[in-house]
Each structure stands twice: as C-alpha cells, then as structure tokens.
Amino acid sequence: MSVTILVTFLADAVVLTARAFIEHQWTSSVLAYYIAVSWLSWTIGMVCLTDETYKFGEWNWVQYIFWMAAALGETMVGWLWTVGMLRPKPGTIFSLYDYIFLGIFIVRYVMEVLTVLLCVIQMFSRRQHNASEREPLLGVTATTETYGTTAAAEGHDETSRKGEPSAFSNFFQKMRKLLPYIWPHKSIWLQLLVVVCFLLMITGIFVNVLVALAIGRVVDGFEQDKGKFAWGAVLVYVGLRFLQGGSGLIQALQNWLWIPIGQYTTREISVKMFSHLHGLSLQFHINRKTGEVLRVMDRGTNSIVQLLSQILFQVFPALANIVVAVFVCATLFTPPFGLIVFITMSLYLFVTISLTEWRTKYRRTMIELDNSARTKAVDSLLNFETVKYYGAEDFEINRYKNAVIEYQKADWLSSTSLNILNLAQNAVISGGLLAGCLLFAWEVAQGRLTSGAFVTFNIYMMQLYTPLHFFGTYYRMIQSNFIDMEKMLALFEEQQTVKDVPGAKNLAVTDGHVVFDNVAFSYDPRQTALNGISFSIPKGATVALVGPSGGGKSTILRLLFRFYDPDSGHIYIDGQDIKKVRQESLRHNIGVVPQDTVLFNDTVLYNIGYGNLNAPEDAIFKAAKAAQIHDKILQFPDGYETRVGERGLRLSGGEKQRVAIARTILKDPPIILLDEATSALDTGTERQIQQALSIMTKDRTTLVIAHRLSTIVNADLILVIKDGRVVESGNHEELIKQGEDGVYYEMWQKQLHDDNDTETNGLHINVPESNRDEIVSSPTEMENSQQQEQEQEQEPQQSGSATPENQDEEGTTTSNVQSSSKNRKKKKRSKSRKGTIF
Template sequence: MARNIFCSRNDPFTPVWVDFGLSVCFYRVIAGCILLFLSFIVGTGYCIHLRRRYHGKSSSKIPSSFAYKLQHLVALAMAFINVAYIIIHAIIETTGRLPPDYIIVAACLSFLAWTYSMLVMKIERSYILRSKATRHGWPLFLFWLTAFALENIAFISWKSPRWWWQMKRSIDIADLCVFILKYIGAFLSLLLGYHGAAFSIMRRGARFALLVNADDKEDGNITSESKSTFNAISTKFKMLWPYVWPKKNKRLQFHVVLCFILLCSVRGVNLLVPLYYKYIVNALTGVHGKILMPTGLIFAYVGFKFLQGGGVGSMGFVSIIRSFLWIRVQQYTTRTVRVELFAHLHSLSLQWHLNRKTGEILRVMDRGASSINTLLSNVIFSILPTIADIIIAIIYFILAFNAWFGVIVFFAMVLYLIATIYITEWRTKFRRKMNKLDNSSRAKAVDSLINFETVKYYVGEEFEVDRFNSAIVEYQRSEWISLASLQLLNLSQSIIITSGLLAGSLLCANLVAEGSLKVGDYVLFATYIVQLYAPLNYFGTYYRTIQQSFIDMENMLDLMKAEVDVKDIDNAPELNVTKGEIEFRDVCFHYNSSRPVLKNISFSVLPGQTVALVGPSGSGKSTIIRLLFRFYDIHSGTILFDGQDITKISQRSLRKAIGVVPQDTVLFHESIRYNVRYGRADANDDEVEEAAAAADIHDRVLRFTDKYDTVVGERGLKLSGGEKQRVAIARTILKSPQFVLLDEATSALDTQTERNIQTSLTKVCANRTTVVVAHRLSTIINADLILVLKDGEIIERGRHEDLLEMNGKYAQMWAQQSENEENNDASRNLISLEE
C-alpha cells in the first residue's frame, strides 16, 4: 500500500490557524506530545521523587476501591480508543492507502501517555507519604485536567470545514464517535481524579496516608462508616444471580426468559409509539398532497400505546404481564434468601446468639430479603431499560436524522445522570443528619413520656417541653437543608432536560423550515425525547433506593458470613448408644482466655446412675451441661459418651440422645399439645397425653377450657412456673432419651411444688443416665455421686453421707440450707397461728 505524507494535503501542519480553526494535523500531534510529556517526563520525575523521599509498600497489600479500579479501566479504554481509531480509519477509507502518518503518530503518542499514566498510578499507590495529604499527587491530576482541556479545545474549530463537525465525509461519523468516547473518558478521569485528590481517604490525623481511592484502612481494619456502598459490586451481583436464575426450577427459568423477552419487546414498542405518531401527523398535514384518514395508523398507534402504557407511571399490557410472571420469581427469591439465612442462623453457636439482639437480626433478615427484590426490580426493570432506551434513541436519531441529534441526546442524558448521581451523593449526608435528629427528637419524647411520674415529681413539664421544642427546631433546620438540596437536584435536572429539549427542538424546527424534515419528524423528536425523560425523573429515587438496598444487603451478607464455631467433622458418624455412660477426662474450658471456667475436670457417670453437680454460683455447673450438649468446644481434654468423643460424632445425633429440663423453661407461643409434641414431632395425640400423664399435668390440662389446645402465651407466661416445668418434663418423657440433664429444674419453685415436680423427675430419670445441677441439696440426697465445684474445680466428691462426714464445703452448704429451711418453716407456722 502507498503511504500518505505526514500531514495530508487537506490537513497541513502549518499554518496553525486555517479556515476558521486549528489545523487538524497540528492539533492532534501537539495534543499527543503534551500528554506524553506530562505522563512520561513529569510522571517519571514524580515517581523518582516518591522513591527518594518515601518508603514503599507492596501494592498488593493496599486495598483497591471500586473507584480506583474504574480509574484504571478508563485509562486503559482511553489508550485503546486511539488504536481502534487507526483500524476504523483504515477500514472506512477505501482508497487503498493507510491513514496519514499524523493520525498514526498522534494515536501512538496518546496510547503511550495513557498507558504510562496507569503505571504512575500503580507506583504512587505503592508508597505511603509521611503527611496528612491523603490524595493523588499533582502530576497525575494535572495530566487528567490537561487531557480534558485538550478535548474542549477542539470546540474552537467549530466553524472550520476541515474538521468533522460539518459531517460531509464518511469518516466524520467515526470521528464523532471517537470524540464522544474520548471526551467522556477524559471527563471521567478528571472526575475520579478530583475525587481522589479532594477527599481524605484515611481518618484525620493518620500518620501514614496515600491509599489513593482505597477504602479506609487503619491497622488492617476497614472502617465500616467510610466503606463504599458500591464496594465489591461485582461480588454482590454474583450473589444476586442465583436468585435471578433459579437453577433447579425449570418453570421459573421459563418465567425469567419470558420476562426478559417482554422487557426487550417494550424497548421496540417505545420506539414505535412516537414513530407512528409521526406517520399520523404527516398523513393529517397533507404531506402527500392530500389529507388522508389514517385509520390503520391510528389503530396501530393506539395498540402500541396500549402495550406501552397510558402515561407516566402507568404500566402497559406488556409490563403488566411481565410483572405478573415475575411474581413467582420474586417469591422464590424471598423464600430462598430467608430460608437459607434462617438455617444459617440456627447453625451458629450459642455464644454468637448470646451476643446478638434477636429483634435486630430479624430486621436485618427482613430488610436483606426485601433489598434483593428491590435491587432486582430497580436494576433489571428500571435502570437497564432506561439506559437501553437512551442508546436506542441515540442510534435512531443518528441514522434517521443526523449525528447532531444523537450528540444532543447523548450529552443531555449523560449530564443528567452525572448531575443526579453527584448531587444525590452530596446530599446524602444532609439526609442522614436529618434522620439522626428525627430519631433523637422521638427518643426524647418517648423517654419523657415513659418517665411521666418523675417529671411530675420534680415539676419538669416546662423543661421537657422546651427540650422537645429544641430538638424539633434542630430537626427542622436539617430538614430545610435536605429539602432545599432536593430542590437543587430537581432544578439541575430540569435545566439539563430543558436545554437538551431546546437545542434539539431548534435544530429540528430549522431542518423542517429548510424542507429537510417533515412536520411529523418534529413531532417524533418532541414526543420521543419527552418519553425518554419521563423515567429519568425517577432516576435519583432509583439511585437512592439501590444505594440503601446495597447497605441492607451488606448487613445480611455479614450475617451469612458469620462462621459456625462448633462444626462437625466431615462425614461425622452418628452416636451409637450402647450402655449410657458419660465421661469427662481432664476437661478445661473458658469463655474468656483471661478467666478459666473449668480446670481439669474429670468424672464418670455410669449407665443408669445419677450424678449431681453442686457449688456456689459461677463454679461451672451450668457450663458442664452446655458442654455435654456441645454448645461449645472444649479447649483441652475429652468428653465421651459410651467411649465416643463428642467432637468426632454428629451434633444432631448427640443432642437427639439427650433430654433436658432447664432451670428456666421457655415454651413456644403455641398450644400445650404443640409444646409437648416438640419432644418428638412424629408422636400422636395418645402418646402426647401419656407423656403429660407421666409428668402429672394431664388432669390439670383437662380442666382448661381448650384443654390441650390451650395456647400458653409468649414464652409460656400464661402458665404458672410449676405448670411450665411439668410441660418441659412431659416433653422430655416423650423424647425418651438415654441421657437426662436437669439444670436446677426446681430452683425457682416453692417447696410444695418442688416436691410434686421431684416425683415427676424421678419417673423421667428412672433407668437413665442423669446429670443434675442442684440448687437445693435436699433434692439430690439419693444421687449416686455428688460433685462439689468451686472456681471451676472439683473440690469434693462422694455420696451425701460421705460428704457430710468429710465436714467440708458440702457439709457447710447443707447446714446453711437446713438452717434457712427451719427458719422459713417457723415463719410459716407463726403466720398460720396468727391467722
């Protein structure tokens, strides 16, 4: 192929100013040289400065935010746009010659400049400045500012026929597209660079800085307050995908496919509605010499309008069908998320649940499940379709009208989206402060009303009213700023939309006046552009909703990521109960490493024996019960059931073999029958009643109005303490376990009730291996072995009589309790005599 001279004859390097504009050859070559100089020369000097003055750090250890990754991606795109332009130029120009040398040279210069800028960014991140200036260095920011300025300089050649503005050559469309892409890329680079340069990335006062565009990090911990809402967005969307495409349900997959087909079909309908409106107007204005009745066109237009929807916010037939089909998918998503999270919560350890608020967990679960549906709905059915409509509109206007219409629509839309996102992000802090003050004012009001009597005691009515009024005033100040910033957002959106509509309308009207376009074309443009703007009015709402949904989803993901502390080994076998023996071998355990709870505990419970654990509060009695259930893993030693280490068997089979009557019996807010049957879910009514009779509560239940269908209330509060204990005993009898654990089951009961319950417990423990935590020593005098614990150690062991003979701690506890019981009996007798 023959080659052109460096600058073509139409685009000489000099003179610089020719035909009302810059020389294209001069502009492109000089722009490339300036960018390469700033990137290579200034950037290299900057890197040398960093290396000499500061120490480096492996960049792999520095967290990269989404903004930083986007910054690299934009720079990479800017580099390859120039290479792509050479290829496009060679394809479009069919004269058999390669592009002029200046095009190749300018493209290579820009390619090297943007590529080297990425290297400078990487080097910059590998150093930690000993300053508080947590921002990009000025050389990089100068490079991005210059790149954007150079793109804007091209506008001074607006009237020059040598530039592509006139759209007279086939290559001009390619020049337009490349200019738009480079302009956007330069603007995004400047915007992201400004974000990194203007906002502190680490906490104020941090000694070491420069984690450019990275998440806050201090001592290796990312702070949650400054963590980006869109951080790890790809991971979050990967997490969403299984709920969009249900793998195991072919019917729902068919629903998803239909929904996407309908979603795509609406995009075509949105184009056809203004198009047929144009045809109707042209027919009624007598474009073809006479006015015709466009009956078919009207029917087609109304039909498409029916499919599209009647107005802003209304849904058309296609959208209604799509929403109907999506209901099942949405329900599948909600059910799957909640069930998976619910199952995960039940798999977590007791320690995890003790450190959490149940109400808070349930709120996180509800908000998390709702957030996924909200995200899917807004992203798939609002944001993506809107962007698709904009792209379709730009392409259509370029092909049907001319490139200038596409440029107007494109810039109007891009500016609209940028302004919406930027102002929404900016006003988020005002909204957050307003919500905080609103919560504060409500909290003060509730606190004051709850303490109504205290206010009256100290005559504080006026003080409370003034305090509440001050809180309302503070809230309204913040509310005014929040609402004012919202109006600023609306004003900015209106200015951008109106400007785009004005520019397009003037251009279209001018072309209609010249005869290039028809009246229907103007109607088409006005209708189509207004149709595009309608969903954009909700873009700020969509953005805020998506932002909040991401936050709610993050909270749910944190719950999903909570690790299970007590895990079964792989393929853990079932517990094989042969005799019914329990053995502790040198067991040590602590909740907090600074405070041991159990120290080298060793004892055995032979089959059918009853072993009692006694001692002062905090000695470790209840902890032993929890360890037997394997609510926690011990730190050393071994716990054996029939010679099998409980860490080597499945937790389910272990707990299935154990029955428990706890100190504080908690019942479900269900019927008595339901609570008793919880011991064995497949038990029939006769078995339930037999267990209740064995627990000596059957006759009592039959005296209730609803008998076994009596609802016990939340946590069983409608029943007395003795009745609750008997239900728990019945539940354990129904379970029929080989091992029974009694955790101070009668400590909260009066003496008479305790004696009645003891009779029932004796039936439960008959011929079963039993471990009893006793508060009242009189209940365990017949135990086969009594272990006396103190400070996590066994200080005495033996039968009741043996321990009394030792005259140690147990004998002391027995004497004290006997004395207390005698005093209580004497007091009761005295009261009876007085009555």
C-alpha cells in the same frame, strides 16, 4: 491510566487542529464528534472520582461499566482502523498525521485494556471486607472468646462515620454472594422465564422509538396530505401506545411472568437466612437483639428480591435508552442533537450519582435509628410483665417516643436531601430540553426539518426523560437495597463457633456412660471458667453439681450439650469424643429440663409433642400423665388445644416445668440434664415435679444442677464446683462427714439456717411501736372494734378507751400465732427431709 487516556484525546484534538491549519485538510464530523464526546465522557469520569475511588481497587460499579463500555467502543474503532489500513480504498494515501493518530490510538487502547483487566481482577479476587461489613452486627461484638458481655454502642456521631464506604463498594463481591439466591439455578423453567422477560424488555426499548416515529408520521400526514384521513398512521400509533409504558401490554406480560421468579427468590433467601440463624452457635444468640435481627431479615429479604428486577428491567433499559437515543437523534436529525442528548444524559447521571452518594449517610443513619426504635419496642413488649411489676409504662413510652423522634429527625434529613436531588435532576433535564427545542426551532425555521420531526423529537425526549428521571429513583432504590442488605450480609458472614468435623458420624449410645477428661474452658481468655474438670457418670447413675453461683456448673451442661467446645480435654459418651460426632445426633440423645422453660406460642399439645414430632397423640397423653400434668390440662377450657401464650406466659411456673418434663419424657433420651429444674417453685408444686422427675430419670444417666441440696441427697455422686474446679466429691453422707472444713457441709448448714429464718421472719417482724397495732390484727380485734363503736353510740364519754380484755385477747392471738409457727416449722422440716429427687 485515566489521565493518560484523557491526554490521548487531547492529543487527537491537537493533531486534528494542526492538520486543518497546516495541510488545510478538515476531518469528518463523525471523528470530531467522537473525540469531543469521548473527551467529555472521560472528563466526567475523572470528576466523579471520590477520595475513596482514587485508591487502587476502591471503585464503584458505575466506573466498572464505563471502563468496559469504553474498551468495547475502542475495540470497534480499532477494528475500523485495521480494516481501513489493510484494505484501503483506491487512491487512499496515508499521511504522517494518520500514523500519529494510529500511535495515539494504540497507546489509548493499551491503557483501556489494562484498565479492564484490573477491573476483572478486582471483581473476582477475594479482598478484605470493608469497615461496614466488619461492623459488629447489632452493636455487639460476637466473638468466640466472650460470653454474656456486649460492647458499648458507638452511637451515630459523625466521627464514627468518617471514611464510611459507599453503598456500592464491593458491588461485584456482594452480587457474587447473592447470585445463588437471585438467579433461579434450580429451575430451567424459571431461567427461561428470565430470558423471555429480558426479550420483552428489549422489545419495549424499540417500541419507544417506533411510537415517536409514528406520531411524527401522523403530524406530517396532516400537513402533506391535507383532505385525507390518515387512519392507518393513527392506528399504528395507537397500537404501539397500547404496547408501550408501565401499563402497556409488554410491561404487564413481563410483570406477570416475573411473579414466580420473585417468589423463588423470596423463598430461597428467607429459608436460607432462617436456616443460617438456627445454625449459628449459642454465642451469637446470647448477644443478639431479637427485634433488630427480625428487622434486618425483613428488610434484607425484600431488598434482595427487588434487586434483580431493578437492575434487569429498570437500570439496564434506562441506560440502553440513552445509547439508542443518542444514535437515533444523531442519525434521524443532525449530529448536534445527538451531542445534546449525550451531554444532558451525562450531566444527569453525574448529578444523580454524586448527590445520591452524598445523601447515603442520611439514609444509613435513618435505617439504623429505625432498627433501634423497633428493637426498643420489641424488648419492651417481650418484657411486658417486668414493665408492669415496676410501673415503668411511662418510662418505656418515653424511651420509645425518643427513639421515634430521633428516627424522624434522620428521616427529615433524608427527605430533604431527596428533594435537593430531585430539584437538581429537573434542572438538568429542563436545560437539555431547552437546548434541543431551540436548536430544532432553528432547523425548522431554516426548512431543514419538518414540524413532524419536531413533534417526534419532543415526544421521544419526553419518553426518554421519564425513565431517565426514574433512573435516579432506581439508583436510590438499589442503593437503599444495598444498605439494607449490608446487615443481612453481615448475618450471613457470622460463622459457627461449633462445627461438625469433616466425616463426623452419628453418636451411638449403648449405655449412656459420660466422661469428662481434664476439661478446661474459658469464655474470656482473661478468666477461666473451667479448669481441669474430670468425672465419670456410669450407666443409669445420677451426678449432682452444686456450689456457689458462677462456679461453672451451667458451663459443664453447655459443654456436654456442645453449645461450646472445650479449650482442652475431652468429653466422651460411651467412648466417643463428642467433638467427632454430629451435633444433631448428640442432641438427639440428650434431654434437657431447664430452670426457665420457654414454650412456643401454640397449643399445649404442640409444645409437649415438640419432644418427638412424629409421636402419636396417645404417646403425648402418656407423657403428660407421667409428668403429673395430664389431669391439669383436662381442666383447661380447651384441654390440650389450649394456647399457652407467648413464651408460655399463660401457664404457671409449675405447669411450664411439667410441660418441659413431659416433652423430655416423650423424647425418651438416654441422658438427662436438669438445670435447677425446681429451684423457683413452691413446696407443693416442687413435690409434684419431683415425682415426675423421678419417673423420667429412672435408669437413665442424669446430670443435675441443684440449688436446694435437700433435693439431691440421694444422688450417686455429688460434685462441689467452685471457681471452675471440683473441690469436693462424694455422696451426701461422705460430704457431711467432712465437717466444718467442707464446702458442702457449710452450704448444707447455711441452707438449714436459711430455712429456719424463712419460717420465722414471716411472723416476727421488727415494727415501730406506733405501727404495731396496724399490722397485728385479728378477728378478735375486729369484733372488739365493732363493739367499741356500739358503746360509743350508747356512751359517748367512754369512746376511744382501751379495755384490759382487748389487750388480753390481743396477747392471746399473738401467742397463738407463735404457737402455730412452731407447728409449721416442724411440719416443713419433716417435708424437706422427704422431698428428695434422688
């Protein structure tokens, strides 16, 4: 259709030329300029088409605006045609050429209307997202089928960027998604402020014209009224200058009124994104990279905040100034000046858009490498202790340094392409200014224009070129904002894998009776995690899950907490299917003590109180006492106001576990989940935590994952989970009676054997004979060594000799150590029998 429209303008030019030579009837200059300017505009539009925009529906926002503006202009021309033919002036005779013009116009107008209709359909139709929006967020594939696996990063090679879309692709779709956060629809007052700011912007456009006219009047006044003081014209000029510009009164007032609107946008988008991230399922958070997510949030929020002000108060005024400048120059001076301005502006926009699109890939790569460097830094700092454990400081520094170097290489390419763009823009502006000044000098020399008009033209052009120069900056800023927003939009498009069903009700817990009914689940379709799990936990009963690692124990807890939904089967609490209740109410009735407790970087009081945000301090102290940590907290320098550090690293493992238990006690849920809560603790700390757990789980439905079987020997029911199935069930005595054929019996015997090995391996170490004297050392040996040194001073000839007494003492020491080992072994066995939770 664009080609057809272009051909119609060529047809108009041919008809005009034919009429001029055949009928000797010359057309008006207005019509000639209209055809020439229109043909040039559509030609530039055709040249601006990229491979992407040749495809149906793959258009950018510049083309949308151009086509709509062209249709509006043709509508005005059509209206003039209609008026002229229906109400012709007296004596007007329409020739064949006029009817040919009318036919060509009708064809062109139909094509332009069809183009606008296609634009409107494309703007508001739901299209499939392009490749950049479907790119896996943060380099991983977040699907509902996978768990704990990430796809390999593709890197930043050029092959992965073939067919990469423009930052402005799907412009209107993106704007439609962002409009609720950009437009202050919740506040009439803020909407009025937007309107006032828009009116101020329109006023600023007219002030620019008046400033140029005022300075021209001042110059003409100097020449025409010599000897008179043109103070009035000077005051008008200075007053207009006070209103004009980035530091003028109009702009200052506009910026001030815009502050609450910008704050509204920042608040809405940041809170919405934070809420959205918390609403995503566990699948996303397992695969996420925290540093990159934070970077995406920061950049995305800032880019959205800037977008409205950039489009409304920077891009729109720049385009409006171009239209006004063409009209003013053609009217105030002569039509060729308007043509020069139009050609210069068109070439400038073409160069700006083309080169900016070209350098998009460098900007995109730079942002991705910047995100990558930040991610490496955050990951390294979060794993500070691990880095220290392995002495990997140099490795981490070099890893971060290489990431920064890669980012700087991409930044250099981006900056270089920006300099090329600026140079090309300056060349176009300088060429247009040169053409205008030469033409104006000729007109002044011929006496058709005055020196004041020349000054007016130059001042106005400088006023026009300055914002036009910044139009390239605005375009780049908007493009950069869209690039920054791509990842944030991808975050918004992440869907919850676990959702409340419509009309879901709150869970009503009466007894805390939990039932798993033939539950099957898989993280990956190729491998089943649970296969037909069924069991029941009566009110106040305790069920322990044991078995080899990877058997599905933790998966059962995650399904009960509804981090995932089962593929088949049902989970009931007091007869209510948990898939049909609200997740918030379900999790309100379940307390969890994980194996690895992570605390907020706040006070101990805050972390315990997190179990019930409305609990008074007395209740928090009572929960801490029940968790056997109250006295320990009082020993801290700041007591309950002691800050625990990031992830609670200032507390020991046992202290963190007891804080988690106190938090759960304060929550007071009817159902308790314990995920190997004591597996990584020493014996003494474990005993204290076992006492706290016994208090917490009394008369509550409890589901336990245990690694140490000695801690669950009193459980009401023990389920042995292996390969996603319940292979054995019963209490401790029943499972032990199954003998060597039972999985539980084998695990029990193995742990007893491992306990014996743990006790003896610390003392009976196979050491080379040459090193045995260095390892086996005792106070007696040290005394003998000192005695030998004294004897060497007195009897040098006896130095270095070993005495039988030394050997006897050494043998005696070794036998004493072995004897004490046996005693410790007996004590530890007796303690392990006593140290049971259930």
